[in-house]
Amino acid sequence: MAKVKDPKIDAQIHHGRRRKLRQSFINYGLHTFNETQVLEFALGMTMPRIDTNPTAHRLINTFGSLDGVISAHPDKLRKVPGVGEQAACFLRFLKEFVIYTMAVGKKDKKIQTPAEASEILREVMAAYPTEHFMVLCLDKSGSVILRQNVRGNLDKVDVNLREIIDAAFRVNAASVVCAHNHLDGRINPSDADIHLTRTLVNVLFPLGINLLDHIIFGEGKEYSFARSGILDLFRREHKAYAVSKDFEDVLPSITSQDDWPSGN
Secondary structure, three states: OOOOOOHHHHHHHHHHHHHHHHHHHHHHOOOOOOHHHHHHHHHOOOOOOOOOHHHHHHHHHHHOOHHHHHHOOHHHHOOOOOOOHHHHHHHHHHHHHHHHHHHHOOOOOEOOOHHHHHHHHHHHHHOOOOOOEEEEEEOOOOEEEEEEEEOEEOOOOEEOHHHHHHHHHHOOOOEEEEEEEOOOOOOOOOHHHHHHHHHHHHHHHHHOOEEEEEEEEEOOEEEEHHHHOHHHHHHHHHHHHHHOOOHHHHHHHHHOOOOOOOOO
16 A cells, blocks of 8 residues: 655655755855755745755756756746746756856956957857857957847847947947857858958947957857958958048959958
C-alpha cells in the first residue's frame, strides 16, 4: 500500500531545506551549491510557499544546464511544469542581470585602442546566447558612457541606424564602438557586414561622431575593422567624397566592394 504523505510534515521538510540553503548562501555564497541547488534557491524567491526542488530538476533536465535555463526564452520556460510567468520572467532576468553588471563594471574604463575595445566587449558578447548588435558610446576621453543593444535582424544586418544615432546624441558621444556576434563562430566579415560598416562611417562622420571600430565576435575569436585597415579606408573614402566637387568621380569608389579584403 502506498504511503500517503502528510502535507504538513512535507511542508516542514521543504521549509527546513529552504532555510538550510538560505543559511548556506549567507555563510558561504554560491560556490558550495551545485547547479540544481542554485536554481532551486533562485526559484524560491518567486515561489515562497512551493517546493522548488522538483521544478529545478525538470528545468535542468529540459535545458541541460543552469546557463541553458536562464538563457531560454520565457515562452519555453513556461512549458516546463511548475514554471509560471513570474518565475520565467525572473529566470530570464538573471541572465540579463549578469550581462548588465558585466557591462556596468567596465563603464569607467577608457578605450584608446582596438585591443582595449575588444577587451571590454569580449566577455559581454560571449554571454549572449543569441545574435546581438551592441554600441558603446564614448566621451572625448574615451570613457564608456553608454552601452546599448540595438534592435534588428542580424542575418540581414538590418540594424536600426536611427537607434544608434539617438543613443550617441542622448549622451553627447564623441565616438562609438560597434560590435556583433556570429553564432556559427566565423569572424570574417560578410558583404553585409562591410556594407553596414561603410554606412555607419558615412552616417556618423558628418554628425561629428567617430566610428572607432566595428568588431565581430565568434567562439573566442574576433575580427576588428580598425585593425584590418578597412575602417581607415572607409574614413578616407568618405572624406574624399565630402570634399569632392564632382560626385561622379567619387561614386565608383563609394559603391564598389570588390577591392576590400575579407579579413584574416
